[in-house]
Amino acid sequence: MIIFLLILLLLVVLILNAFFLYIQQRGSKALGSQAPKVKMDEGLEESTKKFLEKTKEEWQIKSSYNGSKLYGWFTNNNAHVTAILVHGFGVDHNSLNVHAQLFDKLGCNTLQIDNQAAGKSEGKYLGFGYIEGLDLLDWIKELNKRKPDQKIVLFGASMGAATVMLATRNDLPKNVKLIIEDSGYTSAFDILSYHCQKRYHIKGKWLINGISLMSKIRAGFSYQQANCKKALEQNKLPILFMHGKNDFTVPYKMEGKLSTCGKFPKKTYKSLGVHIRSYYVDSINYQSAVDNFLKMYL
Template identity: 30%
Template sequence: MIGILGAAAAGVVALGGTGLAAAGNALFDLALNPRAPRSILARAGAGASAGVDTAVFAGDPARREARLWFDEAKRPVELPLADGGVLHGWRVLAPGVVPSPDGGRDDGASTDDLHRYLILCHGYSGRPSDLAREARAAHAAGFSVLLPAARGHERNADRYATMGCLDARDLVGWARLVASFDPRARIALYGVSMGGAEVMMASGLDLPDQVRCIVEDCGYTSAWDECEVQMGQLLHLPARPLLDAADAVCRARAGFSLREASAVEGVRRARVPMLFIHGSADDFVPFGMLDRVFEACASPVRERAVFEGAGHGACSYADPARYAALVGGFLDRHL
């Protein structure tokens, strides 16, 4: 993120006011265009950089073991889009769930009677397998798991990344896909960092009735807010006019606005129970953002949990037993 913003800021300094459009395009390509050779997403896809949101996972033996399980167990799944294209993801059906030839669930052959599904959403510059540990634990507890790749990530690198904005709309489609597979499904949404912002944005959309609850971990209030924070903390530069230029490029090239990518606005229309998690030492997605999304949440059931001393995306490492009990208990109560 430092390199992205630094390159864009350097463009403004070098080109002056007339260079704002060029700097906005440079920032967009570096941050959100996986087809730009020097972008952080292209580097992450090539293995050259794990990115901020995935750095905490490096070197974790349990996660490496879970990835081996995931690589063997996962099966591809596609979400058709209105424009005729598809988005790609992975799923692992729960033990006892048997798919029918027509693409649904064969209730006659299936022995599973829980009908529980968990959709897991990864962070910026990451990939679905970053959440393999969570997927494996959920699968062991009787869940079928679905792990979509966000736009601009992994097998969806033919599209621009949207910081959760269009991904949230896609998430509604993924939930409807699960509901069409199993009309009796009881679905939970779970996301970390950008994925946390994504599930919050989706909370205010027209989710199917099968979605019963949502868990977000260290999601930001909006893409604009997060970029503004990084520019101030890391570069000591004012957000404007650079972010205005980048936002104009986002609207023109990718069909979304950094301001529109707002978790705060999403949760204002939330209807299902929501659990908000954040580490008190998170300075990448500042801890204060937790208060803003929690207070804005309109759900009649909302809970929050703070993990003291935990950095960005590290709550499940700060106290694994508490984290597992917290999330597991919430899912059990609402599914």
């Protein structure tokens, strides 16, 4: 009987570890990271191409979380405001080139980073915003060391949006002035539950809790620690919530759950776009919302 139970326990551990690797290992496609094909509004491709031709400084830091080497690219616009752009799940900094172009157009310097386990950066596991949020603190410190007296804007998309929201759990430097989140989710547990039901037609509460335990053992955090709603309850920074009503990667209903959390200055922008593609199809209104938010709180 004891041998049977030990074998059963070992089998459960192996299954949970396999799910953990499927979900959090570098290159994971567990949340369907293939970007939707959406035609950009006229002029966006050309202006993004011009932005990419600008000289970029490659920066490197060491994660205080686990020692991984992390890379970022700084575009100097000779401004007193720098936007740090945090990308989403299963992609790298290039996924936000068009958004970096927007901040450049609005007169900001930009720092595009590769998260842990993405692009050029080291790291084995994706952190659903928890690990990335701690690394973001390191990037802010690096920016303040290299470019003192900057006002800082945090922009994140999808998991990057979760990252910038989760970063508010910490005591951010006073020169971090505002946050813009595009298509962020309420928590790691919520988004995994949603995809379990949407993609695999199962209610995976116990499974996700088990994988969360494996994440705690192997990656150092549980899914309960990646809870944006709890983070926002303590937040004081102004936040612009930007979501598309046709987003089926992060369901649009999560926007309402996020924007009603906490007591802090907040604005909302809504489009008919799909996941992280509002700017592609509604560029005039999207740019206006960002521009007005910057002018209001910088």
